[in-house]
Amino acid sequence: xxxxxxxxxxxxxxxxxxxxxxxxxxxxxxxxxxxxxxxxxxxxxxxxxxxxxxxxxxxxxxxxxxxxxxxxxxxxxxxxxxxxxxxxxxxxxxxxxxxxxxxxxxxx
Numbered sequence: 001x002x003x004x005x006x007x008x009x010x011x012x013x014x015x016x017x018x019x020x021x022x023x024x025x026x027x028x029x030x031x032x033x034x035x036x037x038x039x040x041x042x043x044x045x046x047x048x049x050x051x052x053x054x055x056x057x058x059x060x061x062x063x064x065x066x067x068x069x070x071x072x073x074x075x076x077x078x079x080x081x082x083x084x085x086x087x088x089x090x091x092x093x094x095x096x097x098x099x100x101x102x103x104x105x106x107x108x
Contacts, residue, residue, distance in 0.1 A: 018090065019047055022054055025084030026096075030058075032083075037069055038062065043101030047094060054094040057101035066100045073098040 023045050030040050044057035058073070060066050073080065077096055085093055 015047060015051060018051055018088065018094070019045055019054075021088040021090075022047070022056070022084055022094070022096070025087035026056055026080065028087070029080050029083040037072065038065070040069065051092070052094050054096050056096060056098050058098060059101040070098050070100055 023042055026045075027042055030037055030042075039061045040058050041060075042056060043059040045054060046057075047054045058066075058070070060069055074097065081093060081096060084096075
């Protein structure tokens with residue numbers, strides 16, 4: 001399963017840097033908490049034009065548990081955000097939201 005990173009903001013270098021930093025930070029957080037979440041990967045990351053919100057689509061090896069994992073991740077946004085901020089060199093951090101990775105979620 002290849003990782004897909006899509007930014008609906010174009011190829012602006014700053015926005016791509018933010019997308020990459022968030023992706024790296026979230027993947028690191030997930031790997032450090034594998035005992036809590038299991039094997040999860042970032043399938044897609046979308047960020048708003050103004051960089052104020054990011055939607056992180058994840059995939060898990062156990063689709064039957066994906067709703068519970070999404071709820072757990074959304075309940076841990078504060079911890080995830082604090083972890084991911086270490087990978088960013090910016091004053092502001094976008095509001096993050098986790099969703100299940102699925103091509104049906106992708107509407108452009």
